[in-house]
Amino acid sequence: xxxxxxxxxxxxxxxxxxxxxxxxxxxxxxxxxxxxxxxxxxxxxxxxxxxxxxxxxxxxxxxxxxxxxxxxxxxxxxxxxxxxxxxxxxxxxxxxxxxxxxxxxxxxxxxxxxxxxxxxxxxxxxxxxxxxxxxxxxxxxxxxxxxxxxxxxxxxxxxxxxxxxxxxxxxxxxxxxxxxxxxxxxxxxxxxxxxxxxxxxxxxxxxxxxxxxxxxxxxxxxxxxxxxxxxxxxxxxxxxxxxxxxxxxxxxxxxxxxxxxxxxxxxxxxxxxxxxxxxxxxxxxxxxxxxxxxxxxxxxxxxxxxxxxxxxxxxxxxxxxxxxxxxxxxxxxxxxxxxxxxxxxxxxxxxxxxxxxxxxxxxxxxxxxxxxxxxxxxxxxxxxxxxxxxxxxxxxxxxxxxxxxxxxxxxxxxxxxxxxxxxxxxxxxxxxxxxxxxxxxxxxxxxxxxxxxxxxxxxxxxxxxxxxxxxxxxxxxxxxxxxxxxxxxxxxxxxxx
Amino acid sequence: xxxxxxxxxxxxxxxxxxxxxxxxxxxxxxxxxxxxxxxxxxxxxxxxxxxxxxxxxxxxxxxxxxxxxxxxxxxxxxxxxxxxxxxxxxxxxxxxxxxxxxxxxxxxxxxxxxxxxxxxxxxxxxxxxxxxxxxxxxxxxxxxxxxxxxxxxxxxxxxxxxxxxxxxxxxxxxxxxxxxxxxxxxxxxxxxxxxxxxxxxxxxxxxxxxxxxxxxxxxxxxxxxxxxxxxxxxxxxxxxxxxxxxxxxxxxxxxxxxxxxxxxxxxxxxxxxxxxxxxxxxxxxxxxxxxxxxxxxxxxxxxxxxxxxxxxxxxxxxxxxxxxxxxxxxxxxxxxxxxxxxxxxxxxxxxxxxxxxxxxxxxxxxxxxxxxxxxxxxxxxxxxxxxxxxxxxxxxxxxxxxxxxxxxxxxxxxxxxxxxxxxxxxxxxxxxxxxxxxxxxxxxxxxxxxxxxxxxxxxxxxxxxxxxxxxxxxxxxxxxxxxxxxxxxxxxxxxxx
Numbered sequence: 001x002x003x004x005x006x007x008x009x010x011x012x013x014x015x016x017x018x019x020x021x022x023x024x025x026x027x028x029x030x031x032x033x034x035x036x037x038x039x040x041x042x043x044x045x046x047x048x049x050x051x052x053x054x055x056x057x058x059x060x061x062x063x064x065x066x067x068x069x070x071x072x073x074x075x076x077x078x079x080x081x082x083x084x085x086x087x088x089x090x091x092x093x094x095x096x097x098x099x100x101x102x103x104x105x106x107x108x109x110x111x112x113x114x115x116x117x118x119x120x121x122x123x124x125x126x127x128x129x130x131x132x133x134x135x136x137x138x139x140x141x142x143x144x145x146x147x148x149x150x151x152x153x154x155x156x157x158x159x160x161x162x163x164x165x166x167x168x169x170x171x172x173x174x175x176x177x178x179x180x181x182x183x184x185x186x187x188x189x190x191x192x193x194x195x196x197x198x199x200x201x202x203x204x205x206x207x208x209x210x211x212x213x214x215x216x217x218x219x220x221x222x223x224x225x226x227x228x229x230x231x232x233x234x235x236x237x238x239x240x241x242x243x244x245x246x247x248x249x250x251x252x253x254x255x256x257x258x259x260x261x262x263x264x265x266x267x268x269x270x271x272x273x274x275x276x277x278x279x280x281x282x283x284x285x286x287x288x289x290x291x292x293x294x295x296x297x298x299x300x301x302x303x304x305x306x307x308x309x310x311x312x313x314x315x316x317x318x319x320x321x322x323x324x325x326x327x328x329x330x331x332x333x334x335x336x337x338x339x340x341x342x343x344x345x346x347x348x349x350x351x352x353x354x355x356x357x358x359x360x361x362x363x364x365x366x367x368x369x370x371x372x373x374x375x376x377x378x379x380x381x382x383x384x385x386x387x388x389x390x391x392x393x394x395x396x397x398x399x400x401x402x403x404x405x406x407x408x409x410x411x412x413x414x415x416x417x418x419x420x421x422x423x424x425x426x427x428x429x430x431x432x433x434x435x436x437x438x439x440x441x442x443x444x445x446x447x448x449x450x451x452x453x454x455x456x457x458x459x460x461x462x463x464x465x466x467x468x469x470x471x472x473x474x475x476x477x478x479x480x481x482x483x484x485x486x487x488x489x490x491x492x493x494x495x496x497x
Numbered sequence: 498x499x500x501x502x503x504x505x506x507x508x509x510x511x512x513x514x515x516x517x518x519x520x521x522x523x524x525x526x527x528x529x530x531x532x533x534x535x536x537x538x539x540x541x542x543x544x545x546x547x548x549x550x551x552x553x554x555x556x557x558x559x560x561x562x563x564x565x566x567x568x569x570x571x572x573x574x575x576x577x578x579x580x581x582x583x584x585x586x587x588x589x590x591x592x593x594x595x596x597x598x599x600x601x602x603x604x605x606x607x608x609x610x611x612x613x614x615x616x617x618x619x620x621x622x623x624x625x626x627x628x629x630x631x632x633x634x635x636x637x638x639x640x641x642x643x644x645x646x647x648x649x650x651x652x653x654x655x656x657x658x659x660x661x662x663x664x665x666x667x668x669x670x671x672x673x674x675x676x677x678x679x680x681x682x683x684x685x686x687x688x689x690x691x692x693x694x695x696x697x698x699x700x701x702x703x704x705x706x707x708x709x710x711x712x713x714x715x716x717x718x719x720x721x722x723x724x725x726x727x728x729x730x731x732x733x734x735x736x737x738x739x740x741x742x743x744x745x746x747x748x749x750x751x752x753x754x755x756x757x758x759x760x761x762x763x764x765x766x767x768x769x770x771x772x773x774x775x776x777x778x779x780x781x782x783x784x785x786x787x788x789x790x791x792x793x794x795x796x797x798x799x800x801x802x803x804x805x806x807x808x809x810x811x812x813x814x815x816x817x818x819x820x821x822x823x824x825x826x827x828x829x830x831x832x833x834x835x836x837x838x839x840x841x842x843x844x845x846x847x848x849x850x851x852x853x854x855x856x857x858x859x860x861x862x863x864x865x866x867x868x869x870x871x872x873x874x875x876x877x878x879x880x881x882x883x884x885x886x887x888x889x890x891x892x893x894x895x896x897x898x899x900x901x902x903x904x905x906x907x908x909x910x911x912x913x914x915x916x917x918x919x920x921x922x923x924x925x926x927x928x929x930x931x932x933x934x935x936x937x938x939x940x941x942x943x944x945x946x947x948x949x950x951x952x953x954x955x956x957x958x959x960x961x962x963x964x965x966x967x968x969x970x971x972x973x974x975x976x977x978x979x980x981x982x983x984x985x986x987x988x989x990x991x992x993x994x
Contacts, residue, residue: 009848009849009850009851010552010554010555010557010848010849011552011554011555011849012555012597012598012599012601012602012846012849012850013552013555013598013602014547014548014551014598014602015548015550015551015552015584015586016584018548018550019548020545020546020547020548020599020602020603021544021545021546021547022543022544022545023543023544023545024544025544025546026544026545026546027534027538027544030531030534030544034527034531037524037527041524041910042905042908042909042910042911043905043910043911043912044882044883044910044911044912044931046519046520047518047519047520047521047522047523047524047527048517048518048519048520048523049517049518049522049523050511050517050518051511051512051515051516051517051618051632052549052588052618052620052632053512053515053571053588053620053631053632054511054512055507055508055510055512057507057508058507058508058509058510060507071576074550074573074586075573076571076572076573079568087512087513089512089571091549091550101509101510101511102509102517104509105509105510105511105517106517111927111930111931112916112927113915113916115912121548121549123549123550134550135548135549135550143915145916146915146916148894148915150894150898150913150915151915153898154898154913154915157902161905288895289894289895289898290898291895292895292896292898292899292902293898293899293901293902294899294902294906295902349509351506351507352506352507352508352509353506353509354506385541386541397645397647397782397786398785398786398788398789399789401647401650401651401786401787401789401790402789402790402791404790405654405789405790405791405792408539408540408658409791411539412539413538413539413540413541414539414540414541415540415541415612416647416651418610418640418643418645418647418648418651419609419610419642419643430608430609433608434541434608
């Protein structure tokens with residue numbers, strides 16, 4: 001045993017890459033999750049909550065050649081039981097891997113198809129960066145066991161409904177849909193479908209995934225001979241000739257003025273490829289199904305420039321983008337960008353059961369969506385703090401408790417001051433720090449006369465800001481009312497906001 | 498590097514001691530947490546959400562003599578950075594230790610007193626047992642920095658409000674209050690206050706903590722010479738003589754017919770002890786403050802038989818008990834028992850800052866409370882599933898999507914069947930598994946006539962159960978309505994429930 005040593009005082013710090021959330025940060029997110037859950041529920045999705053801890057085996061996060069888990073997850077080994085070494089456990093890094101485990105484990109008890117939603121924290125053992133944390137929320141909905149693209153269409157409609165439900169106006173967002181099968185058709189037409197072309201297909205997939213970052217020219221270079229970046233490093237290209245590269249570039253830029261025009265262009269690009277044609281038909285059907293439900297191109301549109309995730313998904317791919325403009329950190333005007341994405345993937349539970357089960361789903365980035373809403377409502381008043389009942393006479397705490405109980409029973413957020421009441425200025429400073437709209441004051445004189453003083457702190461602050469302002473000069477920021485009108489008067493002031 | 502080996506198929510299993518929660522298990526808990534949060538908020542408490550991961554150092558969970566964390570937590574060591582060994586991180590095992598860390602870290606930015614609530618999962622690396630899991634929810638509210646027992650009184654009132662808010666009727670619960678200081682007074686009177694009596698005080702504290710399990714006789718034995726348990730093992734007692742032990746026993750049994758009677762008895766027991774008298778005065782004041790707020794002995798009462806946690810807390814201690822009777826697993830009738838507890842503790846942040854900061858708080862056992870409510874509502878109808886729009890003609894999926902979109906826009910939970918529609922029986926089986934109240938059917942014939950069939954599945958099931966029953970025989974379980982009356986008819990059937 002190590003030598004006993006004196007433990008120094010622990011540091012009061014979050015671990016690197018983690019953070020605390022206070023007040024409205026917590027309640028606004030909870031409210032958003034509640035609204036999204038209500039939409040998911042209305043679409044027939046059932047809640048699922050698995051624990052934060054899974055076996056590393058179930059997460060599929062063992063390194064290929066060794067018995068230690070991938071470094072991207074937080075993992076630890078359970079204590080051995082006798083000769084049996086302990087299992088490796090890990091914190092989940094997303095909500096899809098647990099869904100796969102749950103579906104494989106409970107598939108005989110679950111309905112088919114199984115529509116489920118899940119929301120909660122996930123953990124990534126990655127280098128934290130500005131705004132990137134090692135614990136964050138995910139908010140997913142997936143349909144397991146439905147091969148029909150009607151399932152994908154439904155998820156696109158649901159995504160649109162979710163965005164409107166949390167406060168994004170129609171016209172401020174668009175759900176864009178693409179299809180991996182169309183890209184497969186394009187690759188076939190470009191001569192990249194053979195087994196011997198896997199390396200080239202990989203290069204093309206990685207290239208188009210970088211469209212945002214490199215722009216069309218950069219991608220075009222990677223489709224051909226290759227590309228030298230700013231540092232002078234050279235990335236080998238896929239070696240497509242001009243016409244072949246044109247087909248791939250044409251795919252990403254095939255969006256027309258209407259969905260029908262886009263579909264026509266895509267058909268032209270994949271002529272001769274069965275899988276490509278199937279992909280175009282699927283896009284067309286999704287569009288038709290959505291229109292039948294009232295979800296027209298003002299909310300959901302076919303857009304082949306959606307390339308993110310095309311390497312991962314196997315059929316339809318979708319992304320929700322907020323289209324209103326914001327000022328970024330450098331003061332530049334730009335679109336807010338993507339807040340949700342998803343698509344179809346067919347190997348969900350194969351790893352567990354050997355059986356291929358089709359699945360499609362979406363993940364909403366709640367933290368980005370909260371940031372977007374905060375930007376839209378910049379300048380809006382912060383959530384008001386509680387009414388503060390001050391303590392003028394510490395021996396009459398029961399009277400103050402009675403006041404605060406009355407206010408609370410009327411549904412008004414209220415507190416009695418619980419610090420040292422000796423200094424009244426400290427009580428007012430506390431009310432200010434709490435963002436209190438109103439302070440209630442009852443000293444011995446007021447008590448004797450059966451009245452209370454009600455101080456309008458928001459009005460008071462405005463008067464203090466500009467004491468000569470016409471608007472305020474005749475309005476007192478403090479009024480006296482009979483004790484039995486306390487609740488009514490507080491309600492009146494709060495309602496006038 | 499280890500030799501590459503073929504990975505066998507992973508087992509689809511939760512780690513031992515963890516479980517999944519489905520559907521209503523998730524939504525009922527979320528709804529309960531939302532209601533409790535609303536009460537906490539109304540009392541002026543602010544939300545706080547810290548992450549699930551803390552440094553082991555901040556949790557205070559290093560073993561005293563070594564550099565490895567306590568086995569009761571799930572812990573792992575971060576990778577080294579250069580020569581610097583990685584920090585030990587761990588999952589939080591409660592919400593109080595993170596509160597201490599947060600308060601020490603952010604105390605200059607937080608109001609004083611700081612009222613905060615927190616709800617979320619915590620993790621215990623313990624042997625799981627029946628109904629005991631290694632991840633579970635806690636739901637806490639604490640006031641930091643308020644020495645006055647007005648803070649304790651407020652928490653008792655809030656606890657009563659929370660219980661009523663989630664559906665426990667007044668009369669079905671009681672919040673019981675005790676005070677560690679009264680026990681300290683009792684110990685003083687019994688001659689156990691000296692520095693040389695620490696061991697005896699420890700024995701007494703452990704003994705009274707076992708009142709539930711051992712009964713008064715067992716405790717009495719432990720206060721005296723000691724006790725032999727069923728296995729024959731002997732536990733040494735505190736060595737109190739008869740009159741001394743009487744004082745301690747008298748404390749636990751001091752509850753009178755009224756609060757005033759209880760207070761009188763306690764005063765009698767602690768006469769001569771300053772701390773004891775202070776404790777009795779505090780109990781009396783808490784009772785007065787609560788009465789002033791309308792919280793009389795039908796909701797909150799002084800009860801010295803609340804002994805759980807007396808060893809941990811430093812002042813007032815409280816516990817909420819459900820008083821209605823239930824049948825336990827063995828069919829015996831008993832009270833449901835405790836669902837929440839808390840009290841005052843004064844060493845919250847001392848470990849970090851050296852400064853003593855008073856704190857008082859409560860933790861509501863949401864899982865126990867959910868179990869209690871489920872027992873009360875036994876036999877109530879389960880949450881209804883979605884309306885299912887069946888697929889009679891797979892080429893007309895757009896028509897079915899339009900129906901389901903109309904239903905959802907009217908706020909009705911609805912699904913279109915997304916499995917293979919070939920076998921209609923399977924669609925009905927699916928609707929049954931989903932607990933659907935209604936199935937909608939539109940075949941080619943109905944379409945031609947502009948109508949839909951609406952099948953009342955709950956009524957249908959009742960008729961099937963007892964086909965000759967008078968009540969049902971004239972009511973058809975399937976009706977035909979014009980297509981444009983689909984939503985109205987579905988709403989009518991759902992509202993009739």
